[in-house]
Amino acid sequence: MASDSEEDFVVYGTPLEPLDEDEPLKKPIPLHEQTVKDEKGRYQRFHGAFTGGFSAGYFNTVGSKEGWTPSTFISSRQQKAENHNARPEDFMDEEDFSEHGIAPSQITTSQEFSSGCRDEVREKTRAVISQMALIPGDNLLEELITPARLSIGVELLRRMGWKEGQGIGPRVKRKLRQRQKEGGARVYSCALPHIGSEGSEDDDDEEFAPENVTFAPVDVTPVDFSPRSGVQGLGYRGLNPGLALLGHGAAEHINLFNPESETRSQLFGNAQKTSRKGRISGQAFGVGALEDNDDDVYHKDSMTRYDTVLGGEEPGDGLYGWTAPQQYNNRRDTSKALSYLGKIPEGFTVALKHTKEKMIFPPPVLPPDFRPVHGFHPSLLGTTAVSPALRQALATSRGHMVKEEPQQGGRHQLDSSQRRALLGEDVLHSSSSVMELLRPEDRQRLYNLHNDSKTTSAKCQNAIHPSGSVTRSTVVSLTQPLPQSCSTPSSSLQEDSLASWRGVQSSTHTFRPFVKNPSKQARYEQFLSRLKHGDKDAVEQSLDPGMTEWERSRERDEFVRASILYQPTSSSLSSRFTVAQHQEDDDAVEVCRDEEGAVDNKQAAVKMKMFGKLTREMFEWHPDKLLCKRFNVPDAYPGSGVVGLPKVKRDKFSVFNFLNVTESREMTAPLKPPEMRKKSRWDVSEQEELDKEDELPTSASTASPNSISDQTQAQKRKEDDKEEQQKEEEEEEEVVVSRPPMDLFKAIFASSDDDSSSSEVESEEEDTKEGEGKNDLHPLNLFNVPSTSVTSSITSCSSQKTVVFSQTSMQEEFGPSLPPPSGTDTRGGATSHYSSSTEDKQRKKNKEKKVKKKEGKHKKDKKKKKQKKHKHKEKHQKKSKEEESSDEDSEGHVSTEELLKRLKSIP
């Protein structure tokens, strides 16, 4: 853990030495010992920071106690003293030459190998010298006469065949050279790419250029990657005061955004330089009469000069990357500008690629006998078209529709018809419309008003649904003017619902939204059925005429919405999906999809020993992902979330879910013929289990499950009741035949598990002690020493009897039992290497064989008894004891243990 966590960190610096707690604490170094020494071990003393830092030497001296070491001048006839030029280095310490000294010495390129770039230091010195010289500007001359010394690079290039003015690189043929020269300067048409045009050009020039002649590449000036030193923005050069003073930039305003003006001129010699010099012009000085240039006094900057995008466009040739020289880029720009004739608006650039023209397909050619009139198919007309007259009639007659029965419910959930029914009022036929309550003149006025609004609404509907407007206008009737005008938006919904419901035949699976209000639901269903028949005014007809207008309109909206919301899926979809038969709830239970098949066939196959297809079944089984990983095996079903056998949900209360299981169990039961093998305890319990688990009335069990549970409860109750123990045992005798399921036992005796085991341990120990004690006296009575076997638990204290019984029953409930351990080895632990003398072995084997014959007999007897054990517990206990002891008496002396003992005694 610790090492892991340490590995996770990145450590900076040198770690502190680990504290050793055993070490005695270091004494602090006394002040007088805290000295500073230089590399050579000389003492250094600190001065104050303002008096020079380190002392120069010995007691503030240079090298001697006096402070300096005098140099000696010796000159003799034989050895003449050299004229010694004192250099500054002579007066400096070696520390001064070090990296942090005052004159750090470092390796530099000698002048011979240094490139042509100027040495700043040298230039400075030269400038200083020129100032001090007699004639100022003396060094100008010097600069003019450059020494005929070239840098080593140039020399090397020359030796390789380079000449001044040529580019560097492999020699190229004319074509490429041409291209490089021309670039994209001359493009004839805007749409064509460069190559095509150049190809044509090259064809023209082909005759002049023989194949084998090559040319040096064009000399390209590299981009200078001078690092930015200031805080100005990209591309900003700053004003050159020298230029300004010279009047060079004053005339044409200094352009900060055209670096060409400066750098280009510097690099290529000043070809474009204007000739005007030495003129002072500007606002401050006015404009003279002879001067003609005053237009550019105030410079106007435009935003087009600024880059709006970082990076700039890439040169298209691919010859250079983004480091391409600027003139190269610029040339391309000009070519583009040339290709477009019109004026490019600000902020726009000419597209590099031509957009693809849209394919425009011609309209289909109409046949000569085409008539632009649409007609419906006659079959459709028959079902859907309802004559406007009939519709009108229906609309007016809706007053005599269905009378709903009153619905019990909250007062507020009732509609007016229900309330009316409750109150015992009559249906108000006359007051179906508000209009009838109004005075005739008012009505007339309203009617006029309404007509106006209706026409306008019809118009707008015409615009939206030109096809459906005709039929709808017929629906509009005088008797319901207000709602109709209000429901103009909902009428389009009505259309939708009509479209979706028309022709739907099966109405079994439709959702019923108004289940709580049966009358409403009935109305809704009526509405739906009408919709299915393609009735356009289905809503109006299915509404309750007894309701008020407001209620009716509300219900109309509801119905239409509901019909759209719960509209049937279209036929193509509905054929693929089915309505879920079972909603997911607690009533469902997960059942294995593949159930093991019927057993009777298999049994027959097994009897005929026809193993193979008949007895083999194969299922899809999904191993856990992690299990696959652990087994180093790829997942057989990647992406499936299923683990184990795939399961399906089935109704919990369906008998059929469990039919398979019970069947298989039932089949296993009769397959044990008594003569085939003896009934083991296991068999009994299996049968019992079977009976317990399928509590179906069909499977007749010997004892009813209720009685069993009662008995077990009784068992529990009477566990510590001594009086009823006899009865209990009698009951148990019955129980033996049909034992309750395992879970019940667990529930009752789970806690006593440990106790019983520990008690058994004790009993075991006791017994072993007893056994050991007895062993000396009765060495033959070995089988009597119990351990965990059934018999032993029976022989243990009688108070524990019931508990022990349950425990043993638990053990024997499932599966083949374990063979009973013999008591001989409970003392255990002795290891003996058997002697391998053949004589001994032969002897022993003969004896063993004898033993075996008898033993076999004896075993059979034993087993029979065990079967009957539950019935004759007490008896058996005694009997077995007796029998075993008697058996032992007769033949115990040939046990292997005995043999071993004998062998040991043999020297």
Next chain:
Amino acid sequence: MRTQGNSQPHLQRAALRHTCRNRIRRRTRLPVCTAQLTKELWLTIMLCHGGAVRAVRFNADGNYLLSCGSDKSLKLWGVSRGTLLKTYSGHGYEVLDADGSYDNSQLCSCSSDKSVILWDVASGQVIRKLRGHAGKVNCVQFNEEATVILSGSIDGTVRCWDTRSRRFEPIQVLDEAKDGISSVKVVQHELLTGSVDGRVRRYDLRMGQLHVDFINSPITCVCFSQDGQCTLSSSLDSVVRLLDKSTGEMLGEYTGHKMKSYKLDCCLSSKDTHVLSCSEDGHVYCWDLVEGSLSLKLPVGKAVVQSLSFHPTETCLLTSMEGCVQVWAAEPEETQDEVTMAT
């Protein structure tokens, strides 16, 4: 890498299987190879475990043996000299089965106390105690790389425990059996389980399939053959059956022994030449695999021979009867004098 490594043995296995089948089908024509087991096996060592020995197992290389029993302990012995090397105690009830990992670093054991314990061999400490079974755990087995422990219980489930992670829940619970699991075996990516519901189930992890063979009698023990192409299953109808793994056809049937009520072991010899089974009559029965004839009836004692295990390479057999473990070898070692070691 793995597939490369597998390809060669796979071919070999296929060839072996072919010959195995042929041997069985042309029983009469082919000269039957007589194996070592036709000779008498000699009892070389007898170990007294103390308490009934429930299972006796060789370790992966066959140099050590494990015995476990009703004295709630697991014991590790050296096979050659019969030295008791270590006793592992920690179970609360009798230990029913044990297995050693391929690298001999770990042991697993299962017990009637419903738990499975993973042991450290050297220290004898309990690495992990896995609980989860609802009943006593009958059988336990490591997978090939000792990354998973499989335990089959009387509760009808096989639980796959992860030895790598600290998770105490099983990776997967195989609850397809309708009754208690009596035997579990693992070879490579296949699990073989024998259940008391009379079915042998083979889970193929690679294919994601479960094959169920109906035997019609409670299974006591199942084995893979060494070539991995056959399964051996002994059931309480006193028959040991050799089934073809892929089709489920019966290749051999071995009878004569007595196995009617107890959960006894069966196994194949190291070279798939013989089938061995415990018997309730105190013998170990040994049949010729191909002929199906009884080639040896080894008298072990007068009680029930409960467990046996065959050496992975040599001709060496372990049997357990009551409280003793017997080691049987092909030839008696004359040089060894009698050595007695007290535990």
